[in-house]
Amino acid sequence: MVVFSDSELFKSLVLDGKESSLNLSFSMELDNSELILGSQKLRSQALELGVPFVLVGADFSLEEISESSGLHQDFSILDLNQSPQNLKISLQVILEDLNRKKEEQNLRSSLIRENDLLQGQVYKKNRELQEQETKRQEKSQALRKASTILRKRIFFLKSLNRAMELSEVVSMVQDEVRKTKGLGGAVLAIPQNGEVRVLYLSGRLVLEKRIKPLPGNQNGDWRQVLANLLNRPIAPLLEFEGAKNRFLLFIEHQVPKSKLRDFILEWKLRMVGLELVLDRFQLEKDLSEAALFWEKTFDGLDEPIGIFDSEQNVVRANQLFDKELLLKVNEEIIRRGSQVFNVESYPIQMARGVAEGSKVVHLSDQSSSYQLKQHIIQTEKIAALGQLAGHIAHELNNPLTGIRSLCQVLLAEESLSESFREDVSEVENAAHRCQKTIKNLLDYSKPHTEDRHVPTDVNEVIGNTLPLLKSLIGKFKHEVNLGEALPKTLADPHMLQQVIFNLVANACQSMESNKKGKVMVSSFFENDQIQIWIQDEGPGVPKKYQQKIFEPFFTTKGEGQGTGLGLSLSLNVIRSFGGNLTLDENYEEGARFVIEMPKWESGD
Amino acid sequence: MKILVVDDEKLIRRSLQKAAQKKGHLVEVAEDGKIGLKIWKEFQPDLVFLDVLMPEMDGPTLLQMRPLEPAAKVILMSAFTGKYDSDKAQKMGADLFIPKPFEDINEVIQVAENLIK
Numbered sequence: 001m002v003v004f005s006d007s008e009l010f011k012s013l014v015l016d017g018k019e020s021s022l023n024l025s026f027s028m029e030l031d032n033s034e035l036i037l038g039s040q041k042l043r044s045q046a047l048e049l050g051v052p053f054v055l056v057g058a059d060f061s062l063e064e065i066s067e068s069s070g071l072h073q074d075f076s077i078l079d080l081n082q083s084p085q086n087l088k089i090s091l092q093v094i095l096e097d098l099n100r101k102k103e104e105q106n107l108r109s110s111l112i113r114e115n116d117l118l119q120g121q122v123y124k125k126n127r128e129l130q131e132q133e134t135k136r137q138e139k140s141q142a143l144r145k146a147s148t149i150l151r152k153r154i155f156f157l158k159s160l161n162r163a164m165e166l167s168e169v170v171s172m173v174q175d176e177v178r179k180t181k182g183l184g185g186a187v188l189a190i191p192q193n194g195e196v197r198v199l200y201l202s203g204r205l206v207l208e209k210r211i212k213p214l215p216g217n218q219n220g221d222w223r224q225v226l227a228n229l230l231n232r233p234i235a236p237l238l239e240f241e242g243a244k245n246r247f248l249l250f251i252e253h254q255v256p257k258s259k260l261r262d263f264i265l266e267w268k269l270r271m272v273g274l275e276l277v278l279d280r281f282q283l284e285k286d287l288s289e290a291a292l293f294w295e296k297t298f299d300g301l302d303e304p305i306g307i308f309d310s311e312q313n314v315v316r317a318n319q320l321f322d323k324e325l326l327l328k329v330n331e332e333i334i335r336r337g338s339q340v341f342n343v344e345s346y347p348i349q350m351a352r353g354v355a356e357g358s359k360v361v362h363l364s365d366q367s368s369s370y371q372l373k374q375h376i377i378q379t380e381k382i383a384a385l386g387q388l389a390g391h392i393a394h395e396l397n398n399p400l401t402g403i404r405s406l407c408q409v410l411l412a413e414e415s416l417s418e419s420f421r422e423d424v425s426e427v428e429n430a431a432h433r434c435q436k437t438i439k440n441l442l443d444y445s446k447p448h449t450e451d452r453h454v455p456t457d458v459n460e461v462i463g464n465t466l467p468l469l470k471s472l473i474g475k476f477k478h479e480v481n482l483g484e485a486l487p488k489t490l491a492d493p494h495m496l497q498q499v500i501f502n503l504v505a506n507a508c509q510s511m512e513s514n515k516k517g518k519v520m521v522s523s524f525f526e527n528d529q530i531q532i533w534i535q536d537e538g539p540g541v542p543k544k545y546q547q548k549i550f551e552p553f554f555t556t557k558g559e560g561q562g563t564g565l566g567l568s569l570s571l572n573v574i575r576s577f578g579g580n581l582t583l584d585e586n587y588e589e590g591a592r593f594v595i596e597m598p599k600w601e602s603g604d
Numbered sequence: 605m606k607i608l609v610v611d612d613e614k615l616i617r618r619s620l621q622k623a624a625q626k627k628g629h630l631v632e633v634a635e636d637g638k639i640g641l642k643i644w645k646e647f648q649p650d651l652v653f654l655d656v657l658m659p660e661m662d663g664p665t666l667l668q669m670r671p672l673e674p675a676a677k678v679i680l681m682s683a684f685t686g687k688y689d690s691d692k693a694q695k696m697g698a699d700l701f702i703p704k705p706f707e708d709i710n711e712v713i714q715v716a717e718n719l720i721k
Contacts, residue, residue, distance in 0.1 A: 399615055401706055
C-alpha cells in the first residue's frame with residue numbers, strides 16, 4: 001500500500017513522528033501490509049507499477065482521489081478530523097480491508113490463472129479429439145472405398161467364374177473395363193498350338209482371329225498388330241500378362257499412365273482370376289478330349305461291353321451291347337443264334353480302392369471256341385460210342401447172324417405152314433434190322449482212314465446213288481442238276497455215296513406229308529468249293545432242332561424207324577474228307593442240306 | 605461132302621449145319637478150337653467153316669495146328685471185318701473169308717460148294 005500525502009499532520013500521525021519526506025518513499029510494517037507514503041510524483045510511478053496506493057491530503061477532491069487511486073469503486077475516505085487514535089484505527093481498518101481485498105484479488109487472480117490453465121487443457125483435449133475423429137473418418141472412408149473395390153472385384157471374378165466360353169469372358173472383361181473413364185477396347189491374346197488366338201469385341205459380338213506368334217511381346221508391336229487385325233487405329237495399350245505367361249490382356253487407354261495406377265493395380269489382381277478361368281477352360285477341353293478318346297475306345301471294342309451301377313442300371317454300353325443282350329446280362333452264358341458269349345464282369349475300382357458296386361460287364365465272344373468245344377465233345381462222344389459199339393456189335397452180330405440164318409433155313413422148308421412162314425419171316429426181318437443198326441454203329445465207330453481217299457467225281461457218285469433210291473425217289477417229283485466240268489475231290493466214293501444215299505432217303509421220307517413236293521439234287525462249284533445240295537419241300541427242320549440234328553442219336557423219327565446216327569455219321573464222313581455238311585437255315589420251303597468239299601489239287 | 609463147323613455161337617453152328625444138311629452134306633460141329641481140332645483129325649472134313657474169335661483156341665491157332673493131310677478147304681468167318689479180309693485169310697492158310705453177318709445162309713452154302721468143285 002502506498003499512501004500519498006502532502007500533509008505534515010498525516011506524517012506525524014501515522015508515522016508516529018518518524019522522519020519522512022514527501023519525496024521519499026518509506027515503508028512501515030503494519031499487519032504485514034506495506035504502506036507507502038508518497039508524493040504526486042510517486043503516484044504516477046505507483047500507477048505504472050500497479051502498486052496500490054493511498055492518497056492522503058486535504059487538497060484532494062473526491063474525483064481526484066477516485067481517478068488516481070486506480071481503485072475506482074473501491075476506496076475509502078479517511079476523515080482526518082478525528083483523533084489520531086481513531087484515525088490510526090480507521091486507517092488500520094482501511095488497510096485491513098485493503099489487505100483482504102488484496103488477498104481476494106490474489107485469490108481471484110490465482111483462480112483465474114488456474115481456470116485459464118484448465119481451459120487451455122480442455123481446448124487441447126478437444127483439438128486432439130477432433131483430430132482423432134477426422135482420422136477415424138478418413139480411415140473409415142478409406143475402408144469403405146477398399147471394401148467397395150473388393151466387392152466389385154469379387155463380383156467380377158464370380159461372374160467370370162460362371163463363364164462357359166471364352167467369348168463370355170471377353171465380353172465381361174470389356175464391360176468391366178468400360179466402367180473406368182478413359183479406357184477403351186479390351187483384347188485377349190492366347191497362344192495355343194503354335195498360334196495366337198486374338199479375341200475382341202466388335203459391337204456386342206466377340207470376334208476371334210488367329211495369328212502367328214510375335215517374336216517379342218512388345219507393346220508397340222502389339223499396337224501395330226492389333227491395328228492391322230481390327231482394322232482401326234489402336235490407342236496406347238495397357239498390357240497385362242498371365243502369371244504363367246500364357247495369355248495377354250490389352251486395354252486401350254487415353255489417359256496418362258500415372259492416373260491409372262489404381263486401375264493397373266486392380267487389374268493385376270484380377271489377372272489371377274482370369275487365369276484361373278482360362279485354366280478351367282483348358283482343363284475342360286482336356287477333359288472332354290480325354291472323355292471323347294475314352295468313348296471312342298469304348299465304342300471301338302469289337303465285343304459288347306458296358307458299365308452298370310449297383311442297381312444294375314446301364315451307365316454306358318457300346319453299340320454292340322444291344323437291348324437283347326442287356327436283358328440277359330445276369331446270365332453266365334448268353335446264346336443267340338450261332339453266337340455264344342461268356343459274361344465276364346469286373347468290379348470298378350474307385351481311386352480309394354473301394355468298389356462302389358459298379359461293374360464293367362464284358363461279353364466275350366466264345367462263338368468260335370464254343371463251336372470248337374462242341375465239335376470236340378462230339379468227337380469224344382463218337383470215340384466213346386465207337387468203342388462201345390465195337391464190343392456190342394461183335395457180341396450181337398454172332399447170335400443175330402445165327403437167328404437170321406436159322407430163319408432162312410426154316411423158310412426154305414417147303415412143309416412150313418403159311419402162318420409159321422410169316423412168323424419166321426418177321427423174325428428174320430427183325431434180325432435183319434438189328435444187323436443194320438449194328439452195321440451203322442460199326443461204320444460210325446470205324447476210324448476213318450485216308451487210305452481210301454481217291455480223287456472222286458461227285459457227279460459220278462450221285463449218278464451211282466440215285467438208281468439205288470429209285471423205289472423211294474420215284475414216288476415224288478424230282479430234279480437232278482449236275483454242274484458241268486466239276487473239279488474232283490479227294491474222298492472215299494463208297495462213303496460219299498452212303499452220305500448222299502442217306503440224305504436223299506431222308507428228303508424222300510420227309511415228303512410223306514407233301515406228296516406233291518419236289519426233291520432236288522444239284523451239284524456245282526462255287527467259292528472254290530464243290531457243293532452238293534439235297535433239298536426237299538417237306539416240313540423242314542424246326543428251328544429248335546436245327547442245332548441238334550447233327551448230334552448222335554438225335555432223331556425225330558418214330559421208334560424203330562431210325563437210329564439217329566445218319567446225320568451225325570454223314571457229318572463225320574464229310575469232315576473226314578475235309579469238307580462240311582450243314583443245314584441251310586435260310587431255306588424255308590423245306591430242308592436243304594449242303595455238302596461242301598474242297599477241290600482236289602493234283603499235288604495232294 | 606463132309607463139312608466141319610467150328611463156331612462158339614450155337615445158332616450159327618446150328619443154322620450152317622441145317623442148311624448144309626439140307627443140301628445133302630455131312631456136317632459135324634465144334635464149339636471151340638480145341639474140340640474143333642479133335643474132330644477135324646477124326647472126321648477129316650472136306651471143308652471147314654472156321655470162326656476167328658473163340659474161347660479155348662481161336663481160329664488162327666487152329667489153322668496152324670490143323671492136319672494138312674487130307675487137305676481141307678477152310679472158310680474163315682469173322683464179324684471184325686476191319687481186321688480180316690480175303691488176302692489176310694489166305695496168308696493164314698484159309699481159302700476164303702466170309703464176313704459176318706451173312707446176308708443169306710443159302711448163299712454161304714453155295715459159296716462153300718463152289719469152293720469144293
